[in-house]
Amino acid sequence: MNSAVIVFPGSNCDRDLAVALEQVTGRKPAMVWHKDSALPDGVDFIGVPGGFSYGDYLRSGAMAARSPIMAAVKDAAARGVPVIGICNGFQVLTEAGLLPGALMRNARLSFVCRPVPLRVENSQSLFTSQYDSGEEIVFPVAHHDGNYQADEAMLDRLEGEGRVAFRYLDSVNGSARNIAGILNDAGNVLGLMPHPERVVEPAHGGTDGRRLFEGLLEAVNA
Amino acid sequence: MKARVFITLKSGVLDPQGKAIHHALEGLGFSGVNDVRAGKLIELDLTDSTSNSDIEEMCRKLLANTVIENFRIEKLENA
Numbered sequence: 532m533n534s535a536v537i538v539f540p541g542s543n544c545d546r547d548l549a550v551a552l553e554q555v556t557g558r559k560p561a562m563v564w565h566k567d568s569a570l571p572d573g574v575d576f577i578g579v580p581g582g583f584s585y586g587d588y589l590r591s592g593a594m595a596a597r598s599p600i601m602a603a604v605k606d607a608a609a610r611g612v613p614v615i616g617i618c619n620g621f622q623v624l625t626e627a628g629l630l631p632g633a634l635m636r637n638a639r640l641s642f643v644c645r646p647v648p649l650r651v652e653n654s655q656s657l658f659t660s661q662y663d664s665g666e667e668i669v670f671p672v673a674h675h676d677g678n679y680q681a682d683e684a685m686l687d688r689l690e691g692e693g694r695v696a697f698r699y700l701d702s703v704n705g706s707a708r709n710i711a712g713i714l715n716d717a718g719n720v721l722g723l724m725p726h727p728e729r730v731v732e733p734a735h736g737g738t739d740g741r742r743l744f745e746g747l748l749e750a751v752n753a
Numbered sequence: 754m755k756a757r758v759f760i761t762l763k764s765g766v767l768d769p770q771g772k773a774i775h776h777a778l779e780g781l782g783f784s785g786v787n788d789v790r791a792g793k794l795i796e797l798d799l800t801d802s803t804s805n806s807d808i809e810e811m812c813r814k815l816l817a818n819t820v821i822e823n824f825r826i827e828k829l830e831n832a
Contacts, residue, residue: 590818597815626818633820638769680766680821705769 532751534560535570536578537604537620539595544581544618544726551728552578555744565598575751576613577604579620581673581726591634591676592622601627613657613747614720618674621712621722630715630722631689632681637674638705644673646737648700649711649725653693656714657750658721661742668739670725672703677724679706679713689713697723754801755829756808760817761792 534552538545545562552560560578561571570577584595595601601623608614608629616624624630637643646669651662662668681689686707689695697712704724712723727740762768768790775789795816797808808826817824 589816593815593818625820631820633818635766635821636769638767640769640773705767 532556532558532575532748533571533573534558534576534578535563535574536560536580537563537565537600538580539565539582539584539598539623541584541586541595542580542582542619544728547726548578548580548617548728551731551740551744552576554731555741556748563600565595565600567600568603570600570603570607574607574612576747577607577615579604579614579616579623581618581620584619584623587619587676590622590626592619592624592626595619596623596626605629608715608720611717611719613751615658615747616720616722617726617728618672618677618724621724622676624720624722629720630713631685632679632713634676634724635678635680636676637678638702642673642675643677643704644671646671646730647703647711647725649697650700652695652698653714655693656696656718656721658714658743658747659696660750661746667700669730669737670697670723670727670740671729672725674704674724677704677706679710679724681707686710692716694718696721697725754799754803756797756799756803757827757829758795758797758808758812758816759792759825759827760795760812760822761825762790763821763823766821 536545536549549560622634651666654662654664694714696714699709699711727743730737730740771790778786812824
């Protein structure tokens, strides 16, 4: 599986994501600078990593979402290439219109940085196929603007169409319906605030994130 | 030509920062504050040929997230 990880000025979780991808897939991802106008040929998967792109200036992910490389990412997503946006990456994907809704300042205003229990709501997607439906897992979060909001009609639609991928078990940041991660209409784009790439090996204190990348690898090679 | 863009949260969108400011004002002894909502002011210094629709496009495409924010444009005529 050929992966690409997009790097914006201020991204800081790109290397963790690259390490997780290399461990699981056996192949080093291409690190793609945001100013490039094209992705490498034959990219099977695109990761939009966490961090503080553009210092979160204006709005988190707002300027990164308008980077030159994003046109190529949108094209690839439209062609069905799997895309994951993690934390700042989720913010970038909502700002780019690849996922609905918006990520706002955490409801209690503090930066939340801890392992959180999640429930896998949809185990049918190519990202979550190696989890059981309703399985409870733990991923760490580290964010200030993780409060997922969308209008009621869109929230109902996400729930009804099975597009809520992960849900927080407790209130973490005020997200509507405790939504932690969502899928696009076609099911090939996933955005989530928690960090699966930070729990892929025992030294991380947990390995629940590994199966997300394993499921992805399996789907791409199917 | 200068323009000011005021960006505010849509009504109905919860504003925890506004609430925090509200509590802080009350803590300072201001009892008459019913509600506080915090927004942004962006000042643009533009060439005179920039049209109103150009400025609106700037707002829609970048300056405001129209999912959760409104924008209002004020053009400042040179004195």
